Amino acid sequence: MSIDSESVSYAHSSASESMIYRRPGILWALIAVGGAGVVSSYFLEGPERFWANWLVWFVFMVCIALGALFIVALQHITGATWSVPLRRAPERLAALTPWLVPVALIALFSLPVLFSWTQPGASADPAIAMKTSWLNYPFFIARLVICVGLWVLSYRILVAGSVRQDRTKDPQATVRLRRYSPIFMIILALTLTAFAFDWISSLEAGWYSDIFGVYLFAGAVTSGIAATSLLVIYLYRRGWLPGVTEDHLYNLGGLLFGFTIFWGYIAFSQYLLQWYANLPEEVFWFQQRTSGAMEGVFIFLGIGHFFVPFLALISRNDKLNWKRLRWVSVWVIFMEFIDVFWLVSPIEGRGLHLGWPEAAFAIFFLSAGLLIIIRATHMGEDMPVGDPFLGDGLNFHLR
Amino acid sequence: MSESIFGVVGLFRSADELLEAIPKIRTAGYSKLEAYTPYPVHGIDQALDLPKSKLGVLVFLIGSLACLSAFTFEWWTSTVGYPLRTGGKPFDAWQGWVLVMVEATILLSTFTAGIGMLFAFNKLPFFGHPMLPSKAIASITRDRFALVLRSESATMDVEAAAAALSALGAESTEVVPEVEERTPGIAWWLRTAVAIVAACVVAGSGTAWAIHIYPTVKPMVNMEVQPRLDAQAPDRFFANGRGMQLPPAGTVARGYMPILAASPDEAGKDLINPLPVTAQVLERGRQQFNLHCAVCHDRLGTGKPWLDSTYQAMPVDLQSAPMRAAADGYLFWVMSEGIRTMPGYAADISQDDRWAIVRYIRALQRSQDATPRDMK
Numbered sequence: 051m052s053i054d055s056e057s058v059s060y061a062h063s064s065a066s067e068s069m070i071y072r073r074p075g076i077l078w079a080l081i082a083v084g085g086a087g088v089v090s091s092y093f094l095e096g097p098e099r100f101w102a103n104w105l106v107w108f109v110f111m112v113c114i115a116l117g118a119l120f121i122v123a124l125q126h127i128t129g130a131t132w133s134v135p136l137r138r139a140p141e142r143l144a145a146l147t148p149w150l151v152p153v154a155l156i157a158l159f160s161l162p163v164l165f166s167w168t169q170p171g172a173s174a175d176p177a178i179a180m181k182t183s184w185l186n187y188p189f190f191i192a193r194l195v196i197c198v199g200l201w202v203l204s205y206r207i208l209v210a211g212s213v214r215q216d217r218t219k220d221p222q223a224t225v226r227l228r229r230y231s232p233i234f235m236i237i238l239a240l241t242l243t244a245f246a247f248d249w250i251s252s253l254e255a256g257w258y259s260d261i262f263g264v265y266l267f268a269g270a271v272t273s274g275i276a277a278t279s280l281l282v283i284y285l286y287r288r289g290w291l292p293g294v295t296e297d298h299l300y301n302l303g304g305l306l307f308g309f310t311i312f313w314g315y316i317a318f319s320q321y322l323l324q325w326y327a328n329l330p331e332e333v334f335w336f337q338q339r340t341s342g343a344m345e346g347v348f349i350f351l352g353i354g355h356f357f358v359p360f361l362a363l364i365s366r367n368d369k370l371n372w373k374r375l376r377w378v379s380v381w382v383i384f385m386e387f388i389d390v391f392w393l394v395s396p397i398e399g400r401g402l403h404l405g406w407p408e409a410a411f412a413i414f415f416l417s418a419g420l421l422i423i424i425r426a427t428h429m430g431e432d433m434p435v436g437d438p439f440l441g442d443g444l445n446f447h448l449r
Numbered sequence: 450m451s452e453s454i455f456g457v458v459g460l461f462r463s464a465d466e467l468l469e470a471i472p473k474i475r476t477a478g479y480s481k482l483e484a485y486t487p488y489p490v491h492g493i494d495q496a497l498d499l500p501k502s503k504l505g506v507l508v509f510l511i512g513s514l515a516c517l518s519a520f521t522f523e524w525w526t527s528t529v530g531y532p533l534r535t536g537g538k539p540f541d542a543w544q545g546w547v548l549v550m551v552e553a554t555i556l557l558s559t560f561t562a563g564i565g566m567l568f569a570f571n572k573l574p575f576f577g578h579p580m581l582p583s584k585a586i587a588s589i590t591r592d593r594f595a596l597v598l599r600s601e602s603a604t605m606d607v608e609a610a611a612a613a614l615s616a617l618g619a620e621s622t623e624v625v626p627e628v629e630e631r632t633p634g635i636a637w638w639l640r641t642a643v644a645i646v647a648a649c650v651v652a653g654s655g656t657a658w659a660i661h662i663y664p665t666v667k668p669m670v671n672m673e674v675q676p677r678l679d680a681q682a683p684d685r686f687f688a689n690g691r692g693m694q695l696p697p698a699g700t701v702a703r704g705y706m707p708i709l710a711a712s713p714d715e716a717g718k719d720l721i722n723p724l725p726v727t728a729q730v731l732e733r734g735r736q737q738f739n740l741h742c743a744v745c746h747d748r749l750g751t752g753k754p755w756l757d758s759t760y761q762a763m764p765v766d767l768q769s770a771p772m773r774a775a776a777d778g779y780l781f782w783v784m785s786e787g788i789r790t791m792p793g794y795a796a797d798i799s800q801d802d803r804w805a806i807v808r809y810i811r812a813l814q815r816s817q818d819a820t821p822r823d824m825k
Contacts, residue, residue: 321544322544322545322548325544326545328536328537328538364509365505366501366505367501447491447492449491449494
């Protein structure tokens with residue numbers, strides 16, 4: 051599941067050497083405990099709760115992995131040089147992408163349990179009957195295979211090309227990556243929209259919102275930047291990114307701040323239109339997510355996903371402060387999880403469930419994800435040493 | 450030295466030389482420093498120890514104030530000043546206010562940033578900076594980097610300052626005198642105000658004159674100019690000068706015969722339904738009933754309104770015994786003239802349609818109280 055044997059075996063810095071397997075035993079133990087909890091929750095708490103949790107973590111994993119890939123492609127497409135020294139962080143985060151394959155294939159089994167359009171007699175609802183040409187098993191599965199396939203392919207092109215450049219020092223690799231990035235952007239726009247419609251909207255197939263793909267995109271990029279910042283700060287604090295200064299972190303904070311506003315804007319646009327129109331076939335979706343036990347989650351989401359990072363990063367000093375950026379990043383990733391939970395969990399009739407199965411899923415997926423990212427530090431150097439713009443990036447000054 | 454001194458300028462060949470000179474001149478005891486460069490130089494803010502701009506704080510404060518004002522304005526008008534039910538939403542539905550709050554915040558923040566930067570922090574309008582008449586300015590705008598040691602007292606030792614700059618590698622030095630009256634006085638502001646007013650008058654009267662000579666050319670007038678009288682427009686054809694004439698006394702519109710009965714009971718005795726009981730009449734009655742009556746009386750006539758409880762009306766149950774017993778004429782009269790809080794519908798529903806509704810109400814009553822005979 052890693053890049054290729056050639057680049058993995060290629061010299062890695064002493065910095066990443068000390069980071070790999072720092073506590074592998076603990077992570078493996080946590081994976082085993084979490085995995086046991088995950089499996090037993092299927093038998094003890096029923097398949098519906100199991101699949102809802104599985105779907106939450108599947109979507110959350112897609113958000114982080116594609117958010118990271120987006121940052122990599124964004125840097126190539128804009129020709130930004132300041133981010134070149136930091137690029138290995140999102141590239142390593144994107145190592146989650148190949149692991150989406152098993153998670154997605156398993157998630158397919160949730161279709162007959164969770165999704166309203168798979169239920170017998172669903173086509174009696176005219177709103178769902180209209181959508182049967184889109185929502186049917188063969189086409190749905192084909193779309194998933196295409197989406198995940200394109201993501202893994204893009205990951206291999208974008209990240210493997212960059213890691214190989216560490217050794218070859220070939221400037222042509224940068225040119226090739228810059229050519230592929232716009233193509234990836236188009237692929238991302240189409241696949242993420244299809245993914246959002248398929249895996250979240252179609253849970254309640256009667257509902258529709260054109261902006262929904264953008265909503266998931268905004269959350270994915272916000273959490274991708276937050277995860278990147280965390281990884282960069284981790285390396286920066288230990289002095290493993292020589293030449294990287296607070297000015298680089300400031301830009302990460304600025305991106306996080308900007309995309310926080312973008313998320314708030316998109317989220318409120320979607321909410322306001324459906325709230326105002328008050329059409330029964332649309333508004334029930336928000337009704338389920340803003341009433342009862344979910345009301346608290348809804349308010350927490352609005353404050354936590356927008357106002358907290360907005361106010362925490364508004365001043366220039368805040369963005370220059372790595373401690374501030376670190377806790378805001380952790381917070382934003384947590385809020386993105388709450389966002390996905392809020393989207394997926396309250397499907398018809400299902401209230402707010404928080405208990406040991408949720409904890410088991412969290413332990414399993416978090417420790418497994420952490421292990422994947424730690425193992426990804428095998429990949430190349432801590433900085434893309436072969437990139438011709440690395441020098442420019444290290445010379446970046448804000449002031 | 451009689452005239453006061455702005456400072457002593459030293460010109461350096463490169464930005465690096467300038468950056469190296471700044472901490473050294475600071476240790477030599479000169480703390481009031483300024484730098485002039487042909488392009489922005491990285492690191493010069495920290496080297497000169499420039500204070501952080503307060504503009505961000507000001508923008509944040511004004512922006513927050515704008516947001517709060519917009520909220521208060523929306524809240525007061527929607528809930529206290531002029532509460533108006535819109536789209537069935539509560540009066541204090543905050544969701545609709547957010548757009549105004551966001552727009553007000555952005556607008557006022559932008560104005561604060563722009564105007565505050567120009568006038569409060571850059572202190573514009575500002576004429577005659579002391580550096581402008583200096584000899585150094587030509588080089589500064591081209592390829593030299595100037596460091597200015599500002600005079601901190603009237604008795605600045607210019608020779609010593611120039612020597613210190615030269616020692617650090619300054620190519621040339623120059624003593625720059627202070628310029629008097631750098632900010633405009635009251636006369637300037639008056640002149641400016643008069644000029645703005647004059648410009649407005651000239652532009653406004655010029656525009657008015659141009660429109661007078663060249664009236665607006667309309668590309669298409671077919672819809673706008675029509676050979677008919679507008680409502681309420683005067684007309685000299687009639688003696689009273691009105692375009693709209695009152696109908697002659699006693700005129701009755703077709704389908705809107707006035708009801709002569711003074712009370713519903715009287716109408717119940719005097720009036721009979723002129724319409725036959727046919728499928729067509731009942732269908733028309735059903736359509737009109739659902740259109741006008743059902744919103745309060747329910748589609749079955751049970752008097753359970755679809756409206757929100759805030760409407761607070763208690764419509765009559767048309768299925769109740771008194772309503773079953775009431776004569777056709779009674780129902781017709783109530784429909785036409787209104788009763789209690791129910792308004793009259795004579796202006797909205799034609800006479801025939803009102804009678805058709807009466808037929809339909811009868812059918813509704815029978816549908817809810819069927820006898821075995823009806824099943825046959």
